[in-house]
Amino acid sequence: MSGRITEIGRWQGFLLQLPLLVWLVVLWLLLWGHITVISVLTGVIVALVVTRLFYLPPVDLSGRFSVYWGLAFAWHFAVDLVRASVLVAWQAVDPRGVPVNSVLAVQLHTRSDLIMTLTAEAISLVPGSLVVEVDRERSLLYVHALGTPDDAAIERVRHSVLVVEERIVRTLGSEHDVWMINRERRAAGRPPLRLSARQRRYEDAREGR
Amino acid sequence: MSAAELLDLGSVLFLFAAALLSLAAGVGIVRFPDPLSRMHAATKPQILGLVCALVALGLQAENGATVAALVPILAFQMLTAPISAHMVGRAGYRTRHLRRDLLIRDELADAIDKAHADAARHDTEPDLPGLVTDEDTSDWRP
Numbered sequence: 001m002s003g004r005i006t007e008i009g010r011w012q013g014f015l016l017q018l019p020l021l022v023w024l025v026v027l028w029l030l031l032w033g034h035i036t037v038i039s040v041l042t043g044v045i046v047a048l049v050v051t052r053l054f055y056l057p058p059v060d061l062s063g064r065f066s067v068y069w070g071l072a073f074a075w076h077f078a079v080d081l082v083r084a085s086v087l088v089a090w091q092a093v094d095p096r097g098v099p100v101n102s103v104l105a106v107q108l109h110t111r112s113d114l115i116m117t118l119t120a121e122a123i124s125l126v127p128g129s130l131v132v133e134v135d136r137e138r139s140l141l142y143v144h145a146l147g148t149p150d151d152a153a154i155e156r157v158r159h160s161v162l163v164v165e166e167r168i169v170r171t172l173g174s175e176h177d178v179w180m181i182n183r184e185r186r187a188a189g190r191p192p193l194r195l196s197a198r199q200r201r202y203e204d205a206r207e208g209r
Numbered sequence: 210m211s212a213a214e215l216l217d218l219g220s221v222l223f224l225f226a227a228a229l230l231s232l233a234a235g236v237g238i239v240r241f242p243d244p245l246s247r248m249h250a251a252t253k254p255q256i257l258g259l260v261c262a263l264v265a266l267g268l269q270a271e272n273g274a275t276v277a278a279l280v281p282i283l284a285f286q287m288l289t290a291p292i293s294a295h296m297v298g299r300a301g302y303r304t305r306h307l308r309r310d311l312l313i314r315d316e317l318a319d320a321i322d323k324a325h326a327d328a329a330r331h332d333t334e335p336d337l338p339g340l341v342t343d344e345d346t347s348d349w350r351p
Contacts, residue, residue: 029277030277030281031278031281033275033277081256081257081260082257085230085253085257085258086254086257088233088249088250088253088254089229089230089233089234089237089253089254090233091237091249092233092234092236092237092254093233093236098240098241098242098246098311099246099311100312100313101245101311101312101313102312102313102315103245103302103312103314103315103316103317104314105316105317121291121292124290124291124295125252125256125287125290125291130245130248130291130295131291131295132295132302132317133299133302133317135320142316142317142320144245144246144248144249144298146246148313149313150313
Protein backbone atom coordinates (compact mmCIF):
# COMPACT_ATOMS: atom_id res chain seq x y z
CA MET A 1 0.00 0.00 0.00
CA SER A 2 2.56 2.53 1.11
CA GLY A 3 4.81 1.65 -1.79
CA ARG A 4 2.08 2.76 -4.15
CA ILE A 5 1.78 6.12 -2.44
CA THR A 6 5.42 7.05 -2.87
CA GLU A 7 5.27 6.30 -6.58
CA ILE A 8 2.28 8.42 -7.43
CA GLY A 9 2.99 11.35 -9.65
CA ARG A 10 1.63 14.86 -9.72
CA TRP A 11 -1.36 13.93 -11.84
CA GLN A 12 -2.38 11.02 -9.61
CA GLY A 13 -1.93 13.24 -6.58
CA PHE A 14 -4.39 15.64 -8.14
CA LEU A 15 -6.82 12.79 -8.85
CA LEU A 16 -6.65 11.70 -5.21
CA GLN A 17 -7.52 15.26 -4.17
CA LEU A 18 -10.35 15.47 -6.68
CA PRO A 19 -13.15 14.03 -4.49
CA LEU A 20 -12.34 16.62 -1.81
CA LEU A 21 -12.31 19.47 -4.38
CA VAL A 22 -15.61 18.34 -5.88
CA TRP A 23 -17.19 18.10 -2.43
CA LEU A 24 -16.00 21.62 -1.53
CA VAL A 25 -17.44 23.05 -4.76
CA VAL A 26 -20.75 21.24 -4.19
CA LEU A 27 -20.85 22.59 -0.64
CA TRP A 28 -20.16 26.10 -1.91
CA LEU A 29 -23.03 25.77 -4.41
CA LEU A 30 -25.36 24.42 -1.73
CA LEU A 31 -24.59 27.39 0.49
CA TRP A 32 -25.21 29.87 -2.33
CA GLY A 33 -28.36 28.02 -3.34
CA HIS A 34 -27.98 28.61 -7.08
CA ILE A 35 -25.75 27.41 -9.89
CA THR A 36 -24.31 30.11 -12.13
CA VAL A 37 -21.03 30.49 -13.97
CA ILE A 38 -19.78 32.88 -11.29
CA SER A 39 -20.75 30.68 -8.34
CA VAL A 40 -19.10 27.60 -9.90
CA LEU A 41 -15.99 29.58 -10.79
CA THR A 42 -15.63 31.15 -7.33
CA GLY A 43 -16.36 27.72 -5.83
CA VAL A 44 -13.46 26.15 -7.73
CA ILE A 45 -11.14 29.00 -6.72
CA VAL A 46 -12.16 28.81 -3.04
CA ALA A 47 -11.79 25.01 -3.07
CA LEU A 48 -8.27 25.27 -4.50
CA VAL A 49 -7.26 27.99 -2.03
CA VAL A 50 -8.71 26.08 0.93
CA THR A 51 -6.97 22.82 0.01
CA ARG A 52 -3.65 24.67 -0.40
CA LEU A 53 -3.91 26.76 2.78
CA PHE A 54 -5.32 24.07 5.08
CA TYR A 55 -3.34 21.15 3.80
CA LEU A 56 -4.36 17.75 5.16
CA PRO A 57 -2.58 14.47 4.60
CA PRO A 58 -4.19 12.81 1.57
CA VAL A 59 -6.82 10.22 2.35
CA ASP A 60 -5.72 6.83 1.14
CA LEU A 61 -8.64 5.88 -1.09
CA SER A 62 -8.80 2.29 -2.23
CA GLY A 63 -10.07 3.16 -5.70
CA ARG A 64 -13.01 0.80 -5.22
CA PHE A 65 -16.52 2.10 -4.79
CA SER A 66 -19.63 -0.02 -4.91
CA VAL A 67 -22.79 1.98 -5.55
CA TYR A 68 -24.99 -0.93 -4.53
CA TRP A 69 -23.33 -1.38 -1.14
CA GLY A 70 -23.19 2.38 -0.65
CA LEU A 71 -26.96 2.57 -1.03
CA ALA A 72 -27.39 -0.49 1.20
CA PHE A 73 -25.25 1.20 3.83
CA ALA A 74 -27.26 4.44 3.56
CA TRP A 75 -30.53 2.56 3.95
CA HIS A 76 -29.37 0.55 6.99
CA PHE A 77 -27.89 3.72 8.45
CA ALA A 78 -31.22 5.57 8.16
CA VAL A 79 -33.16 2.68 9.72
CA ASP A 80 -30.63 2.30 12.55
CA LEU A 81 -30.63 6.06 13.17
CA VAL A 82 -34.39 6.10 13.70
CA ARG A 83 -34.28 2.96 15.85
CA ALA A 84 -31.38 4.17 17.99
CA SER A 85 -32.94 7.62 18.45
CA VAL A 86 -36.27 6.23 19.59
CA LEU A 87 -34.49 3.74 21.86
CA VAL A 88 -32.26 6.34 23.52
CA ALA A 89 -35.21 8.74 23.81
CA TRP A 90 -37.11 5.98 25.60
CA GLN A 91 -34.15 5.10 27.85
CA ALA A 92 -33.95 8.78 28.80
CA VAL A 93 -37.51 8.83 30.12
CA ASP A 94 -37.83 5.16 31.16
CA PRO A 95 -39.43 5.23 34.63
CA ARG A 96 -37.56 2.04 35.64
CA GLY A 97 -34.34 4.00 36.03
CA VAL A 98 -31.12 4.49 34.12
CA PRO A 99 -29.55 1.66 32.10
CA VAL A 100 -26.46 -0.40 32.92
CA ASN A 101 -23.60 0.26 30.49
CA SER A 102 -20.27 -1.13 29.41
CA VAL A 103 -17.08 -0.11 27.62
CA LEU A 104 -15.95 -2.71 25.14
CA ALA A 105 -12.99 -3.06 22.83
CA VAL A 106 -13.95 -3.87 19.25
CA GLN A 107 -11.23 -5.23 17.00
CA LEU A 108 -11.83 -3.95 13.47
CA HIS A 109 -10.52 -5.76 10.40
CA THR A 110 -9.36 -2.72 8.47
CA ARG A 111 -6.06 -0.86 8.68
CA SER A 112 -7.42 2.12 6.78
CA ASP A 113 -7.79 5.42 8.62
CA LEU A 114 -10.70 6.41 6.42
CA ILE A 115 -12.73 3.28 7.09
CA MET A 116 -11.94 3.43 10.79
CA THR A 117 -13.12 7.05 10.90
CA LEU A 118 -16.29 6.33 8.94
CA THR A 119 -17.07 3.34 11.14
CA ALA A 120 -16.54 5.39 14.30
CA GLU A 121 -18.78 8.15 12.95
CA ALA A 122 -21.50 5.76 11.86
CA ILE A 123 -21.65 3.74 15.07
CA SER A 124 -21.74 6.91 17.17
CA LEU A 125 -24.98 7.84 15.46
CA VAL A 126 -26.34 4.36 15.28
CA PRO A 127 -26.70 1.43 17.64
CA GLY A 128 -26.57 2.75 21.20
CA SER A 129 -22.82 3.22 21.14
CA LEU A 130 -20.24 5.98 21.50
CA VAL A 131 -16.52 5.90 20.75
CA VAL A 132 -14.53 6.60 23.92
CA GLU A 133 -11.03 5.87 22.68
CA VAL A 134 -9.37 4.87 19.44
CA ASP A 135 -6.28 2.71 19.19
CA ARG A 136 -5.13 3.44 15.66
CA GLU A 137 -2.09 1.18 15.79
CA ARG A 138 -4.15 -1.89 16.58
CA SER A 139 -7.38 -0.85 14.79
CA LEU A 140 -9.27 -1.02 18.08
CA LEU A 141 -12.32 1.04 18.87
CA TYR A 142 -13.26 1.39 22.53
CA VAL A 143 -17.01 1.79 22.49
CA HIS A 144 -19.32 2.87 25.30
CA ALA A 145 -22.61 1.03 24.94
CA LEU A 146 -25.78 2.21 26.62
CA GLY A 147 -28.13 -0.37 28.07
CA THR A 148 -26.17 -3.63 28.15
CA PRO A 149 -27.62 -5.61 31.05
CA ASP A 150 -25.78 -8.89 30.24
CA ASP A 151 -23.01 -10.49 28.18
CA ALA A 152 -25.39 -11.31 25.33
CA ALA A 153 -26.23 -7.60 24.94
CA ILE A 154 -22.52 -6.73 24.94
CA GLU A 155 -21.81 -9.25 22.20
CA ARG A 156 -24.76 -7.89 20.20
CA VAL A 157 -23.21 -4.40 20.31
CA ARG A 158 -19.81 -5.80 19.28
CA HIS A 159 -21.43 -7.64 16.40
CA SER A 160 -23.39 -4.59 15.27
CA VAL A 161 -20.20 -2.51 15.12
CA LEU A 162 -18.53 -5.16 12.96
CA VAL A 163 -21.58 -5.31 10.68
CA VAL A 164 -21.31 -1.54 10.13
CA GLU A 165 -17.60 -1.92 9.35
CA GLU A 166 -18.38 -4.71 6.91
CA ARG A 167 -20.90 -2.56 5.03
CA ILE A 168 -18.40 0.28 4.75
CA VAL A 169 -15.63 -2.07 3.59
CA ARG A 170 -17.98 -3.51 0.97
CA THR A 171 -18.67 0.02 -0.22
CA LEU A 172 -15.15 1.42 -0.45
CA GLY A 173 -12.74 -0.91 1.29
CA SER A 174 -9.49 -2.06 -0.30
CA GLU A 175 -8.88 -5.62 -1.45
CA HIS A 176 -6.87 -6.18 1.73
CA ASP A 177 -9.80 -5.12 3.94
CA VAL A 178 -12.22 -7.42 2.12
CA TRP A 179 -9.68 -10.21 2.42
CA MET A 180 -9.38 -9.69 6.21
CA ILE A 181 -13.16 -9.92 6.59
CA ASN A 182 -13.40 -12.96 4.35
CA ARG A 183 -10.64 -14.71 6.26
CA GLU A 184 -12.56 -14.35 9.49
CA ARG A 185 -15.83 -15.38 7.86
CA ARG A 186 -14.22 -18.55 6.52
CA ALA A 187 -12.67 -19.30 9.91
CA ALA A 188 -16.09 -18.92 11.54
CA GLY A 189 -17.64 -21.21 8.92
CA ARG A 190 -19.70 -18.44 7.33
CA PRO A 191 -19.76 -17.95 3.57
CA PRO A 192 -17.33 -15.26 2.37
CA LEU A 193 -18.55 -12.08 0.71
CA ARG A 194 -19.37 -12.53 -2.95
CA LEU A 195 -16.05 -12.15 -4.68
CA SER A 196 -15.20 -10.43 -7.90
CA ALA A 197 -12.69 -12.17 -10.13
CA ARG A 198 -10.10 -9.54 -9.18
CA GLN A 199 -10.72 -10.00 -5.46
CA ARG A 200 -10.47 -13.79 -5.83
CA ARG A 201 -7.11 -13.45 -7.60
CA TYR A 202 -5.88 -11.15 -4.84
CA GLU A 203 -6.96 -13.52 -2.06
CA ASP A 204 -5.53 -16.55 -3.82
CA ALA A 205 -2.20 -14.75 -4.16
CA ARG A 206 -2.16 -13.69 -0.49
CA GLU A 207 -3.09 -17.11 0.78
CA GLY A 208 -0.67 -18.86 -1.54
CA ARG A 209 -3.21 -20.94 -3.40
CA MET B 210 -58.00 18.76 1.78
CA SER B 211 -55.80 20.75 -0.55
CA ALA B 212 -52.19 20.01 -1.30
CA ALA B 213 -51.02 23.00 0.71
CA GLU B 214 -52.99 21.84 3.75
CA LEU B 215 -51.48 18.36 3.43
CA LEU B 216 -48.01 19.89 3.36
CA ASP B 217 -48.88 21.96 6.43
CA LEU B 218 -50.11 18.86 8.23
CA GLY B 219 -46.89 17.03 7.32
CA SER B 220 -44.81 19.91 8.65
CA VAL B 221 -46.81 19.97 11.89
CA LEU B 222 -46.29 16.26 12.43
CA PHE B 223 -42.55 16.43 11.72
CA LEU B 224 -42.10 19.49 13.93
CA PHE B 225 -43.98 17.73 16.72
CA ALA B 226 -41.73 14.67 16.39
CA ALA B 227 -38.68 16.97 16.40
CA ALA B 228 -39.90 18.67 19.57
CA LEU B 229 -40.53 15.33 21.31
CA LEU B 230 -37.09 13.98 20.39
CA SER B 231 -35.37 17.18 21.51
CA LEU B 232 -37.28 17.02 24.78
CA ALA B 233 -36.19 13.41 25.27
CA ALA B 234 -32.58 14.42 24.52
CA GLY B 235 -32.84 17.19 27.12
CA VAL B 236 -34.35 14.85 29.71
CA GLY B 237 -31.60 12.32 28.98
CA ILE B 238 -28.86 14.89 29.51
CA VAL B 239 -30.30 15.77 32.91
CA ARG B 240 -31.22 12.26 33.95
CA PHE B 241 -28.32 10.11 32.79
CA PRO B 242 -25.72 9.82 35.53
CA ASP B 243 -22.35 10.36 33.81
CA PRO B 244 -20.91 12.21 30.77
CA LEU B 245 -20.58 9.04 28.69
CA SER B 246 -24.28 8.22 29.03
CA ARG B 247 -25.27 11.83 28.55
CA MET B 248 -23.43 11.99 25.25
CA HIS B 249 -25.73 9.27 23.92
CA ALA B 250 -28.69 11.52 24.60
CA ALA B 251 -26.86 14.44 23.02
CA THR B 252 -26.17 12.62 19.75
CA LYS B 253 -28.89 10.19 18.75
CA PRO B 254 -32.34 11.69 19.49
CA GLN B 255 -30.87 15.10 18.78
CA ILE B 256 -29.86 14.13 15.22
CA LEU B 257 -33.18 12.50 14.39
CA GLY B 258 -34.96 15.53 15.88
CA LEU B 259 -32.92 17.75 13.61
CA VAL B 260 -33.77 15.58 10.60
CA CYS B 261 -37.47 15.93 11.44
CA ALA B 262 -37.20 19.71 11.85
CA LEU B 263 -35.32 20.01 8.53
CA VAL B 264 -37.93 17.86 6.75
CA ALA B 265 -40.67 20.10 8.16
CA LEU B 266 -38.81 23.15 6.84
CA GLY B 267 -38.21 21.44 3.50
CA LEU B 268 -41.94 20.76 3.08
CA GLN B 269 -42.64 24.47 3.47
CA ALA B 270 -39.81 25.60 1.21
CA GLU B 271 -40.89 27.45 -1.89
CA ASN B 272 -37.73 26.94 -3.92
CA GLY B 273 -34.85 24.57 -4.30
CA ALA B 274 -32.35 27.00 -2.79
CA THR B 275 -33.86 26.62 0.68
CA VAL B 276 -33.75 22.83 0.45
CA ALA B 277 -30.16 23.03 -0.80
CA ALA B 278 -29.22 25.04 2.29
CA LEU B 279 -30.71 22.35 4.54
CA VAL B 280 -28.44 19.61 3.17
CA PRO B 281 -25.12 20.99 4.51
CA ILE B 282 -26.76 21.68 7.89
CA LEU B 283 -27.59 18.00 8.24
CA ALA B 284 -24.30 16.80 6.77
CA PHE B 285 -22.22 18.87 9.19
CA GLN B 286 -24.33 17.92 12.20
CA MET B 287 -23.92 14.25 11.32
CA LEU B 288 -20.16 14.65 10.91
CA THR B 289 -19.51 16.83 13.95
CA ALA B 290 -21.94 15.51 16.59
CA PRO B 291 -20.14 12.14 16.95
CA ILE B 292 -16.77 13.90 17.12
CA SER B 293 -17.78 16.34 19.84
CA ALA B 294 -19.50 13.51 21.73
CA HIS B 295 -16.30 11.47 21.43
CA MET B 296 -14.12 14.34 22.68
CA VAL B 297 -16.37 15.03 25.68
CA GLY B 298 -16.73 11.33 26.46
CA ARG B 299 -13.00 10.75 26.15
CA ALA B 300 -12.21 13.67 28.43
CA GLY B 301 -14.85 12.43 30.87
CA TYR B 302 -13.35 8.95 30.92
CA ARG B 303 -9.80 10.23 31.39
CA THR B 304 -10.78 12.55 34.22
CA ARG B 305 -12.72 9.71 35.87
CA HIS B 306 -16.07 11.41 35.52
CA LEU B 307 -17.93 8.18 35.14
CA ARG B 308 -20.04 5.93 37.29
CA ARG B 309 -18.07 2.71 37.53
CA ASP B 310 -20.95 1.05 39.40
CA LEU B 311 -23.08 1.37 36.25
CA LEU B 312 -20.49 -0.36 34.04
CA ILE B 313 -20.77 -4.11 33.94
CA ARG B 314 -17.65 -4.43 31.80
CA ASP B 315 -14.79 -2.07 30.96
CA GLU B 316 -12.35 -3.46 28.42
CA LEU B 317 -10.53 -0.12 28.14
CA ALA B 318 -9.63 -0.23 31.83
CA ASP B 319 -8.49 -3.82 31.32
CA ALA B 320 -6.27 -2.75 28.41
CA ILE B 321 -4.81 0.14 30.45
CA ASP B 322 -4.10 -2.12 33.42
CA LYS B 323 -2.41 -4.60 31.10
CA ALA B 324 -0.29 -1.84 29.52
CA HIS B 325 0.80 -0.64 32.97
CA ALA B 326 1.57 -4.19 34.09
CA ASP B 327 3.62 -4.91 30.95
CA ALA B 328 5.50 -1.63 31.36
CA ALA B 329 6.28 -2.39 35.01
CA ARG B 330 7.55 -5.86 34.08
CA HIS B 331 9.83 -4.65 31.30
CA ASP B 332 10.62 -1.33 32.97
CA THR B 333 9.43 0.73 29.97
CA GLU B 334 6.84 3.38 29.26
CA PRO B 335 3.31 1.96 29.14
CA ASP B 336 1.99 1.44 25.61
CA LEU B 337 -1.45 2.89 26.31
CA PRO B 338 -4.34 2.65 23.88
CA GLY B 339 -4.90 5.90 22.05
CA LEU B 340 -1.73 7.34 23.53
CA VAL B 341 -1.12 10.98 22.66
CA THR B 342 2.45 12.04 23.21
CA ASP B 343 1.84 15.67 24.19
CA GLU B 344 -0.36 14.60 27.05
CA ASP B 345 0.82 13.43 30.43
CA THR B 346 -0.56 9.92 30.73
CA SER B 347 1.94 8.65 33.27
CA ASP B 348 -0.73 8.36 35.95
CA TRP B 349 -3.57 7.65 33.61
CA ARG B 350 -5.56 5.04 35.43
CA PRO B 351 -9.34 5.30 35.49
